[in-house]
Each structure stands twice: as C-alpha cells, then as structure tokens.
Amino acid sequence: DIQMTQSPSSLSASVGDKVTITCQASHDITNQLSWYQHKPGKAPNLLIYDASRLETGIPSRFSGSGSGTDFTLTISSLQPEDFATYYCQQYDDVPRLTFGGGTKVEIK
C-alpha cells in the first residue's frame, strides 16, 4: 500500500496566520490526492481534490498544490472555524486508498 506521511502531526497558530501542512506519498501518485477537514463530533469535510481543485463552497483561503510525491495544503489566513484536524488521502492506488496520519491545528 502507498504510505502517506503528513507533517507536522500538530501545530499551534493564531487567527490570521498562514498555515502550511505537507503530505508525502511513498510512491508517485500524480495528482490523485484529496484533503479533508475533520472537527470533533462532526463528519469529515472535503476541501481539495485532484491535489489543487477547491471543492464547491470551500473558502478560497484554502489551497492545495503539488504532484508526484509531495503535496501541500495552505490556509492563507487562519480563521477561528479552521481549528481542526486535516487529512490527506491518496486515490491513485485504487482500491487501496490510504489516508495520512492527520495534522491537528490548534489555537496558540
């Protein structure tokens, strides 16, 4: 299976900060990567797919980039509602989909 490694595993940031989360795949997955936001007690929410396509209804402060094995999720100006855990997921190796370990974004 393709391993997805996220970093950092957690971070502390303030409202208005720019936040960057990285995700590295153990094999080339072209652009077959999505990002999800997950808050406690809620269902995960799709943010980005195909590495850089913003899902409908998601604020433009979220963006994704990368291809091959290295990917980035960026929040340009962190808002109070963005404190959550973020997961990357590869879907190049179907049907062996895998998630990264998650990055928890906490309030500084």
Place this chain on the structure above:
Amino acid sequence: QVLLVQSGVEVRKPGASVRVSCKSSGYNFITYSITWVRQAPGQGLEWMGWISPYNGNTDYPQKFQGRVTMTTDTSTSTAYMELRSLKSDDTAVYYCARVRDVVLAAGVFDFWGQGTLVTVSS
C-alpha cells in the same frame, strides 16, 4: 439536498457482529458508490471499502477482507456495512460517504453521514 443519515450507537461484545445503516436522499442513489471510513479513539481515518449500488460490486482493503460485508437496498436507498468477529480495537466511529466517481474521482467523498459509534467491550 443530499443527505446521508446513519443508524444509532451500537454496543457489542467481542466476537459479535454489527450492522450499520446509511440512508441516502436528495440524489439518484444508484449513480454513486458508497464508501465507509472509520476513526478509532485518538486515531486517524481508515478506509474500509466501497460498494456500487448499481451492480453491487465491492472493494475492500486486505485488512478487512473476510470480515466486512457491504450491501445496498436500492428500494430504500440504504447502504449497510456489517463487520464480524468484533475485537476491542474495532471500537470506532464509522462513517458512510458518497463517492463522486470511482473511476475519475475515487478519493472524492463529497457527502458524509453523521457517524455511528460502535463500542466493543466485554
């Protein structure tokens, strides 16, 4: 609007089975596959497989093969996930989600159920 509504909390003993349901509305149920993802306490998300309501085809990761069965009832637009031979580390919140396109967008889970807590304890 698209909604996926899951069944309620379940408590089982080790060795038992559990079946979680996921009722869809607001779209043509047959057109989109349903996937299942779980999260154990303090852990990350784990993909459990998917099913096509159109033809009943399923795919399960090796970890769950032989222990999980996913089915659908197209007459009620409901998907089911049954997990057998439960162990304590199967304690988790189980989510269903709609897959936008298993060929062109396999990892795009665009609508999710609210989650079902399954606790396995003696």
